[in-house]
Amino acid sequence: MTWHVSEEDLRAYARAELAAPLLWSADTHLAACARCRAVLAEVSEPLDAAWARLDAELDAPRPGLFEALLLRLGVADHTARLLAATPVLRRSWLASVVLLLMTTLGVVYTADSPTLFLALAPLLPLAGVALSYGPALDPTYEMAVVSPVHGFRLLMIRTVAVLTTALGLNGLATLALPDYGLRALAWLLPALALTATGLALTPRFGPVLAPALVGGGWAALIAVADAVADGGPLAPFTAAGQGAAAAVTALAAGLLYLARDRFDVFHRSAV
Structure with missing residues (x-):
């Protein structure tokens, strides 16, 4: 042959x-x-x-609808998996937020004042970020601890996802208040200020206590502002208040960046 x-x-x-x-x-x-x-x-x-x-x-796990959409948009597969595993991005949480916003809008129309909505809307992104990170609330926390991902990077990935979702829902709710014009958007800067401050305090106080302190401080500020408003707009929603919120956002973002390496220490020692 x-x-x-x-x-x-x-x-x-x-x-x-x-x-x-x-x-x-x-x-x-x-x-x-x-x-x-x-x-x-x-x-x-x-x-x-x-x-x-x-x-x-x-x-190999099959990507869900949300993860598949992220992959189709060009997001890296490991980043898409982290975003899809963000515990706050669940139908139950989204449904509860939508219901809360609808209820608040109903009260706003009844009272003919956007104050309640403006006071509540900044708390939703803060709560969403708090629920997306930390050993007490994140069911995938142990997996994140042993993964080769910088703790600060993981936090930022989930924060962007939650902020995009929460701010989008708040924005849709704002469209239901056309009679109030730009006043209906006065929640945006306080929302960013509260979220950035909560993140900046997380390495010192933890992912539960830090947003709780910030949320409590916001509630106290609203109560004091309401007591001295004498029928006028609350101080956080005036031009001066919006400027203060922008300054707090910038300051908190700077402190958060300076403390970025502490998230790895907190990230590992919390287990």
Whole structure:
């Protein structure tokens, strides 16, 4: 026998990529040629390795709708998985936020004043970020601890996702208050200020106490402002109050950046 199947064709045969009529010739030849069968055994993927690869593909988690959408938008697969695993992005949380906003809007229309909505809306992003991070509230926290992800980066990824969702819902609720014009958007800067302050205090007080203190401080500020308003707009929603909120946001963002490495220490020691 002077003709043998080339190694390139044997590799294609092993991958089931060899087309007819070469496939038929290879089948016939291999049945009678021990040398080519030996070469085929060398170039073929070992059976155990093939089964292991098949098991890995079968056991790989299937991306959900949200994760698949992120992947289609060009988000890296590991970042998409972290975003999809953000515990606050659940239908129950979103439904409760929508219900709360609808109830608040109903009260606003009844009282003909946006004050309640303006006071409540900044707390929703703060609560969302608090619920998306930390050992007490995050069911995937232990997995995040052992993953090679910077604690600050993980926090920022989830914060952006939660802020986008919460601010989007608040924005939709704002559209239901067209009669109040730009006053209905006065919640935006306080929301950013509260969220940034809560994050900046997290390394010192933890992911539960820090937002609780910030939320309590906001509630106290609203109560004091309401007591001295004498029927006028509350101080946090005036031009001076909006400027103060912007300054607090910038200051808190700077402190958060300076303390970014402390999130790794907190991230590891909290377990």
